[in-house]
Amino acid sequence: MTRFVAVAPSTRPEMFDVLCKSVQDAGATLTSIEEAEGLIWADPSKADLFPEISANAPNLKWIQLPYAGIESFALHLDKQWIWTCGKGIYAREVAETALSLSLSGLKNIHGYARETSWSEPVGRVLGDSRVCILGAGGITQCLLPLLTPFGCDITIVRRHAESLDGANRTVPTSRLFEILPRTDLLILALSLTNETLGIVNKKVFSALPEHAWIVNVARGSHVVTDDLVDALRLGTIGGAALDVTDPEPLPDGHPLWKEPNCLITPHIGNTPEMGLKVLGPFISENVKRFCNNDDLLGLVDVDLGY
Amino acid sequence: MTRFVAVAPSTRPEMFDVLCKSVQDAGATLTSIEEAEGLIWADPSKADLFPEISANAPNLKWIQLPYAGIESFALHLDKQWIWTCGKGIYAREVAETALSLSLSGLKNIHGYARETSWSEPVGRVLGDSRVCILGAGGITQCLLPLLTPFGCDITIVRRHAESLDGANRTVPTSRLFEILPRTDLLILALSLTNETLGIVNKKVFSALPEHAWIVNVARGSHVVTDDLVDALRLGTIGGAALDVTDPEPLPDGHPLWKEPNCLITPHIGNTPEMGLKVLGPFISENVKRFCNNDDLLGLVDVDLGY
Numbered sequence: 001m002t003r004f005v006a007v008a009p010s011t012r013p014e015m016f017d018v019l020c021k022s023v024q025d026a027g028a029t030l031t032s033i034e035e036a037e038g039l040i041w042a043d044p045s046k047a048d049l050f051p052e053i054s055a056n057a058p059n060l061k062w063i064q065l066p067y068a069g070i071e072s073f074a075l076h077l078d079k080q081w082i083w084t085c086g087k088g089i090y091a092r093e094v095a096e097t098a099l100s101l102s103l104s105g106l107k108n109i110h111g112y113a114r115e116t117s118w119s120e121p122v123g124r125v126l127g128d129s130r131v132c133i134l135g136a137g138g139i140t141q142c143l144l145p146l147l148t149p150f151g152c153d154i155t156i157v158r159r160h161a162e163s164l165d166g167a168n169r170t171v172p173t174s175r176l177f178e179i180l181p182r183t184d185l186l187i188l189a190l191s192l193t194n195e196t197l198g199i200v201n202k203k204v205f206s207a208l209p210e211h212a213w214i215v216n217v218a219r220g221s222h223v224v225t226d227d228l229v230d231a232l233r234l235g236t237i238g239g240a241a242l243d244v245t246d247p248e249p250l251p252d253g254h255p256l257w258k259e260p261n262c263l264i265t266p267h268i269g270n271t272p273e274m275g276l277k278v279l280g281p282f283i284s285e286n287v288k289r290f291c292n293n294d295d296l297l298g299l300v301d302v303d304l305g306y
Numbered sequence: 307m308t309r310f311v312a313v314a315p316s317t318r319p320e321m322f323d324v325l326c327k328s329v330q331d332a333g334a335t336l337t338s339i340e341e342a343e344g345l346i347w348a349d350p351s352k353a354d355l356f357p358e359i360s361a362n363a364p365n366l367k368w369i370q371l372p373y374a375g376i377e378s379f380a381l382h383l384d385k386q387w388i389w390t391c392g393k394g395i396y397a398r399e400v401a402e403t404a405l406s407l408s409l410s411g412l413k414n415i416h417g418y419a420r421e422t423s424w425s426e427p428v429g430r431v432l433g434d435s436r437v438c439i440l441g442a443g444g445i446t447q448c449l450l451p452l453l454t455p456f457g458c459d460i461t462i463v464r465r466h467a468e469s470l471d472g473a474n475r476t477v478p479t480s481r482l483f484e485i486l487p488r489t490d491l492l493i494l495a496l497s498l499t500n501e502t503l504g505i506v507n508k509k510v511f512s513a514l515p516e517h518a519w520i521v522n523v524a525r526g527s528h529v530v531t532d533d534l535v536d537a538l539r540l541g542t543i544g545g546a547a548l549d550v551t552d553p554e555p556l557p558d559g560h561p562l563w564k565e566p567n568c569l570i571t572p573h574i575g576n577t578p579e580m581g582l583k584v585l586g587p588f589i590s591e592n593v594k595r596f597c598n599n600d601d602l603l604g605l606v607d608v609d610l611g612y
Contacts, residue, residue: 118555249424
């Protein structure tokens with residue numbers, strides 16, 4: 001059956017157009033917010049507009065958010081509606097970024113890129129390394145097959161200890177500090193919640209071996225930035241490759257820009273260009289499911305906040 | 307049966323010691339060059355000493371060279387002896403370097419590494435790309451499993467068209483120019499011979515799409531360096547990531563150091579540290595085989611020169 005679906009806000013015209021087309025492609029009726037049963041949110045940076053918009057939507061049952069990281073909606077999540085988000089849809093690209101940053105860091109590619117003279121080979125191989133991944137969502141599930149041929153020993157640290165294909169072991173967060181001393185590479189691929197904010201801090205840096213690298217493709221505020229600056233300055237860890245930072249964007253003159261063992265990429269995990277390419281078909285699929293009363297993809301657990 | 311094996315020259319003490327130990331571990335009798343039936347060559351940079359040393363070895367049957375690239379011995383290769391080399395033993399590490407350079411180049415990690423300010427996301431994903439690999443030896447065989455999870459379309463270009471597991475197709479070198487226009491990433495992993503010297507030149511650059519990246523983990527002189535400088539300056543190709551250069555080491559002030567889309571790593575494919583770790587056990591194994599009259603590993607085809 002066809003259902004009434006609105007796209008809002010229209011502050012980001014290119015995304016708005018793609019999402020309107022996705023709704024129509026799925027066979028739903030593209031409608032105003034006043035009539036809408038479903039709402040496709042079309043600007044991740046404008047969460048503050050949500051209360052006003054939803055107040056005009058008396059028939060609203062379902063809200064689709066466009067990105068995987070939905071912390072800006074934390075205050076608005078309300079069980080009167082069904083919430084879905086883009087979790088998993090960029091996972092493949094972000095996993096590729098995670099592997100790229102891991103290899104670049106371990107092999108000192110950031111260092112060589114800055115040279116204008118031949119230097120001595122330094123760095124480590126990823127093959128046979130001990131890798132610890134925080135989080136077991138879509139990114140991790142896409143990253144594990146990329147890591148498999150390297151023969152790494154992989155530990156997943158997650159909220160509960162349910163095991164994951166492709167990992168050597170899965171442990172609950174409470175056991176993180178048992179794993180850290182046996183970690184060559186720590187990859188952050190978890191959701192940002194109250195429990196995981198600042199989870200990587202000076203205690204974590206101290207527990208890691210001095211050669212260990214940290215790769216963050218999750219959210220900047222998983223890492224306590226000042227603690228990271230200290231760890232890099234003191235050589236407590238081998239280095240950090242960050243696709244996300246806190247604050248983000250990282251301001252000019254921030255000490256991280258000057259650390260020789262820090263590689264910063266400007267949130268390239270999913271570029272805007274690849275974003276809409278995968279977002280459009282995903283939204284169409286979910287609108288189809290909404291029309292057919294099928295299970296929706298990317299369901300948000302309102303209590304857990306992701 | 308035990309056989310007489312010498313290690314020479316002794317110009318590189320650390321390598322010399324490791325190789326002497328490998329000979330003894332294998333149960334052979336470590337002997338002087340005058341008595342030797344087998345000779346383990348212990349300094350890749352001293353090929354010029356070979357005529358003098360071999361002239362004193364009347365019983366010599368077998369020569370083991372320590373590296374995979376044996377072009378410095380091209381003039382000395384002589385069918386009166388059996389020649390073996392280290393081909394394949396560093397392949398896994400070099401394949402890891404090839405993937406690292408590929409991801410770094412496509413994702414602009416070299417560019418971000420040089421920034422001191424947040425910038426716009428640029429770059430491409432490796433996933434689903436069209437990859438062309440020149441050469442089908444040990445490096446390629448180790449690289450294919452690393453590429454498999456990325457879902458790339460992979461063409462191998464080699465001397466003959468015998469197919470390789472993990473590649474979508476294998477074509478002979480004569481068909482290279484059919485493949486180049488459909489290539490996002492060109493990886494050089496072939497041996498250096500008279501036929502492959504300068505194989506990547508301005509014709510190749512012109513045939514590639516403008517966004518294509520080139521990765522060289524083989525030998526610097528596969529690439530005509532001046533043509534590469536022109537191609538990078540003119541934007542004929544997307545960029546080049548080079549673990550080997552011609553000349554090597556690349557001198558200070560060389561134009562390649564200044565090209566924004568050029569990433570140069572100082573022959574990190576196999577570092578000296580990882581080298582001896584894998585070379586020692588390999589030499590032991592081959593000495594054992596020599597003593598037992600078993601097939602030797604890394605046999606050199608004297609006519610082909612690799």
